[in-house]
Amino acid sequence: MFSFLGTVIVEGLHIKFPGSIVGLILLFGCLYFKLIPVSLIKDxxxxxxxxxxxxxxxxxxxxxxxxxxxxxxxxxxxxxxxISTIFTIIISGRVGQYLENKIALKEEE
Incomplete structure (x- = not known):
């Protein structure tokens, strides 16, 4: 649904940008501002x-x-x-650890 919406926006505004990426940005925004619950897309x-x-x-x-x-x-x-694989693994691991620690701190409060 978000991919379709992103494609409609890109075609409507004549932007040279992939509609699927715009859809992912819209999905991220909806998740960030809690417009849709994470449980809806978790599975x-x-x-x-x-x-x-x-x-x-x-x-x-x-x-x-x-x-x-x-x-x-x-x-x-x-x-x-x-080299790019090594960087991706390192950065993904660090981001994962950071987010895991952040979630653990929120649960302790």
Missing amino acids: GAGFLLSVLTLFFVPATVGVMNYPELLSFHGLLLIISVV
């Missing part, structure tokens, strides 16, 4: 997070169609993927 979000890695498989397999790209830039591509 679906949990499922999508559990299968998130499957969404990256088509992109990875698609790169295999361009062996000349891999032979020329393969090492740089591998290095950038490894």
Whole structure:
């Protein structure tokens, strides 16, 4: 629903921005201002997070169609993927720990 609404907004205002991203921003705003409860999306979000890695498989397999790209830039591509993965893991872990601590402090009050 939010993705559709984001697409309508983007097309209506003729913005060169993905409607799905606008929809995610709208969803975040509604969750942040407690216009919709988290429990409404918790089950679906949990499922999508559990299968998130499957969404990256088509992109990875698609790169295999361009062996000349891999032979020329393969090492740089591998290095950038490894470094970005490490940064993503570190940042995600830190944000998760921060939010977990913040929730624990709220529950103690």
